[in-house]
Amino acid sequence: AQTVTxxxxxxxxxxxxxxxxxxxxxxxxxxxxxxxxxxxxxxQMILVIRQEAYKQQNATENRFSVNFQKAAKSxxxxxxxxxxxxxxxxxxxxxxxxxxxxLVFGKGTRLSVIA
Amino acid sequence: DGGIxxxxxxxxxxxxxxxxxxxxxxxxxxxxxxxxxxxxxxLRLIYYSQIVNDFQKGDIAEGYSVSREKKESFPLTxxxxxxxxxxxxxCATKWTSGGTxxxxxxxxxxxxxx
Numbered sequence: 001a002q003t004v005t006x007x008x009x010x011x012x013x014x015x016x017x018x019x020x021x022x023x024x025x026x027x028x029x030x031x032x033x034x035x036x037x038x039x040x041x042x043x044q045m046i047l048v049i050r051q052e053a054y055k056q057q058n059a060t061e062n063r064f065s066v067n068f069q070k071a072a073k074s075x076x077x078x079x080x081x082x083x084x085x086x087x088x089x090x091x092x093x094x095x096x097x098x099x100x101x102x103l104v105f106g107k108g109t110r111l112s113v114i115a
Numbered sequence: 116d117g118g119i120x121x122x123x124x125x126x127x128x129x130x131x132x133x134x135x136x137x138x139x140x141x142x143x144x145x146x147x148x149x150x151x152x153x154x155x156x157x158l159r160l161i162y163y164s165q166i167v168n169d170f171q172k173g174d175i176a177e178g179y180s181v182s183r184e185k186k187e188s189f190p191l192t193x194x195x196x197x198x199x200x201x202x203x204x205x206c207a208t209k210w211t212s213g214g215t216x217x218x219x220x221x222x223x224x225x226x227x228x229x
Contacts (some may be wrong), residue, residue, distance in 0.1 A: 009155075033216075035217075043203065043222070044223070045207075046220075047218075052215060091157060102148055102160050102163050102173065103160075105150075105157040105158040
């Protein structure tokens with residue numbers, strides 16, 4: 001079974017600085033999706049970014065980018081120019097391409113942004 | 116308004132009572148999911164449904180039941196057999212297009228068993 005590990009339960013960053021959240025996963029498959037979701041205090045889960053494993057190019061969405069290292073099974077999230085609104089729980093998730101399998105989530109990283 | 120609706124936002128029940136959590140969507144998505152969130156545990160899958168009248172158990176299905184009689188609705192019943200039901204429950208749907216897909220989440224229901 002696939003597992004997702006987020007080794008940093010909590011992180012903090014100064015406003016306008018850059019922070020990187022770590023995620024590793026375990027799988028024997030070669031094709032899959034990886035996601036980062038954000039959960040602010042409202043608890044609404046919001047998709048931040050998605051990466052298809054067959055794509056070598058790292059995904060980018062405005063201030064959010066990933067460092068996808070397929071051989072190392074690593075999928076870190078970089079937030080540039082951090083803003084107060086970035087404070088939230090961040091979850092890394094994996095989904096197999098086989099069948100219609102659900103997402104497998106890590107336990108999350110709580111990010112605080114210091115003004 | 117379009118999207119995923121979960122009601123109510125907060126739900127209180129006495130121990131030993133069954134309770135049903137509502138999840139409705141008007142996105143025309145086929146697949147729907149129920150997750151449970153506990154502090155420090157991330158999201159754990161309870162049940163999911165790929166099409167109407169079909170559903171599968173997730174990792175923590177014991178003490179829960181679901182139905183999928185309509186595409187738009189996927190209610191979750193928390194039964195008295197669930198030993199520790201107090202948690203935050205999230206419903207999600209999945210959109211598939213062009214060979215890729217994304218899960219979208221409802222606002223969640225906080226269930227407290229007294």
